[in-house]
Amino acid sequence: MKLVSVDKLEPGLVVSENIYTIDDRLVLPKGTVLDEKDIARIKAHSLYNIFVEDVKKNVEPKKEVPYENLSYAEKLKQTEEFIKFKEHIEENAEKLEESFRMIANDTMPLDIDKLTEPVYHLFVEAGGTSGIFDMLHNLRDNSDAVYMHSLNVSLISNTIATWMRLSNDEIQLATAGGLIHDIGKMLVPPDLVNKTTPLTEYEQKAMRAHVTKGYELVKNKDIDVHIKNCVLMHHEKRDGSGYPLALRNEKIDHIASIVAVANVYDEMTARREYRDAICPFTVIENFEREGIDKFDPKVIMTFLSNIVNTFIANRVLLSNGKSGEIIFVNPDHLSKPVVKCGTEYVNLSSKRELSIISVI
Numbered sequence: 365m366k367l368v369s370v371d372k373l374e375p376g377l378v379v380s381e382n383i384y385t386i387d388d389r390l391v392l393p394k395g396t397v398l399d400e401k402d403i404a405r406i407k408a409h410s411l412y413n414i415f416v417e418d419v420k421k422n423v424e425p426k427k428e429v430p431y432e433n434l435s436y437a438e439k440l441k442q443t444e445e446f447i448k449f450k451e452h453i454e455e456n457a458e459k460l461e462e463s464f465r466m467i468a469n470d471t472m473p474l475d476i477d478k479l480t481e482p483v484y485h486l487f488v489e490a491g492g493t494s495g496i497f498d499m500l501h502n503l504r505d506n507s508d509a510v511y512m513h514s515l516n517v518s519l520i521s522n523t524i525a526t527w528m529r530l531s532n533d534e535i536q537l538a539t540a541g542g543l544i545h546d547i548g549k550m551l552v553p554p555d556l557v558n559k560t561t562p563l564t565e566y567e568q569k570a571m572r573a574h575v576t577k578g579y580e581l582v583k584n585k586d587i588d589v590h591i592k593n594c595v596l597m598h599h600e601k602r603d604g605s606g607y608p609l610a611l612r613n614e615k616i617d618h619i620a621s622i623v624a625v626a627n628v629y630d631e632m633t634a635r636r637e638y639r640d641a642i643c644p645f646t647v648i649e650n651f652e653r654e655g656i657d658k659f660d661p662k663v664i665m666t667f668l669s670n671i672v673n674t675f676i677a678n679r680v681l682l683s684n685g686k687s688g689e690i691i692f693v694n695p696d697h698l699s700k701p702v703v704k705c706g707t708e709y710v711n712l713s714s715k716r717e718l719s720i721i722s723v724i
């Protein structure tokens with residue numbers, strides 16, 4: 365065992381003691397074979413030295429694939445912009461965790477401008493609204509659930525509000541509401557929040573309390589009422605099937621309606637321990653089929669028509685095993701674009717038996 369400065373860490377080193385933050389939260393357990401992500405995580409916590417084993421483990425060497433054979437996603441992941449964005453969103457997720465924890469136990473004031481500041485930086489790094497989904501869709505293997513989810517929902521809510529051409533003030537409200545919508549999860553037992561298997565009915569009920577607990581936490585704070593409503597109403601559905609109040613239609617805050625769509629989209633396209641990420645096109649198809657009853661039609665239509673465009677030029681895998689590039693979007697059937705497979709143009713809207721099963 366030896367003590368190594370954080371600056372000297374490299375992939376393959378094995379952690380020989382549990383690593384804790386200054387306030388005693390586990391960062392990485394003993395035995396972790398470090399990869400780039402772990403190293404970034406350690407650095408984000410401003411730790412100086414850690415104990416590692418004397419012998420380094422081999423990390424899987426990356427197979428070299430010629431650049432021209434890489435998919436759009438693989439090429440994107442190699443760009444400096446993507447690497448920077450990934451590093452920063454992970455760093456910010458860590459910071460957000462600290463802030464949420466301190467706000468929840470009342471040791472830090474809820475300063476919404478300060479909290480949302482990093483979100484706007486991330487936008488700049490992603491190259492604005494158009495680049496954000498490219499980044500988010502390729503960050504899907506991340507596991508820092510609540511905080512990463514909060515940042516994603518904030519970025520997506522901002523983007524939807526921008527696509528809807530709302531005022532700058534409203535865009536800011538959607539960004540802030542998206543960021544803190546799940547703050548109540550700080551007040552739900554962590555075992556429940558971090559559970560990696562599906563929740564039982566009883567646990568689900570306890571988990572649902574995060575909206576009312578979150579609202580209790582923010583209701584007397586000096587923040588806009590729409591932001592408070594995002595915390596309370598982001599699980600409401602327009603047909604009355606949501607919670608906690610089973611609100612219908614216009615009773616649901618219009619900013620919370622944006623966060624609701626962003627929340628469901630991010631939740632479903634995220635990978636969970638007990639299930640793979642759902643393909644965005646399956647989520648889009650579900651939204652097309654059932655979304656109009658459950659979500660604000662203006663929000664959902666704007667979201668769907670724009671999001672599909674963000675996939676143009678992406679390579680996708682079809683249910684017949686072939687892969688191709690999305691080249692054209694069908695405005696009447698957004699989940700069924702035209703895909704170019706080799707020299708063949710496949711119009712999915714006229715081939716009902718075929719669907720997109722993943723973005724590769």
Ligand SMILES: [Fe+2]
Nearest residue numbers: 545546598599
């Ligand atoms: Fe939630």
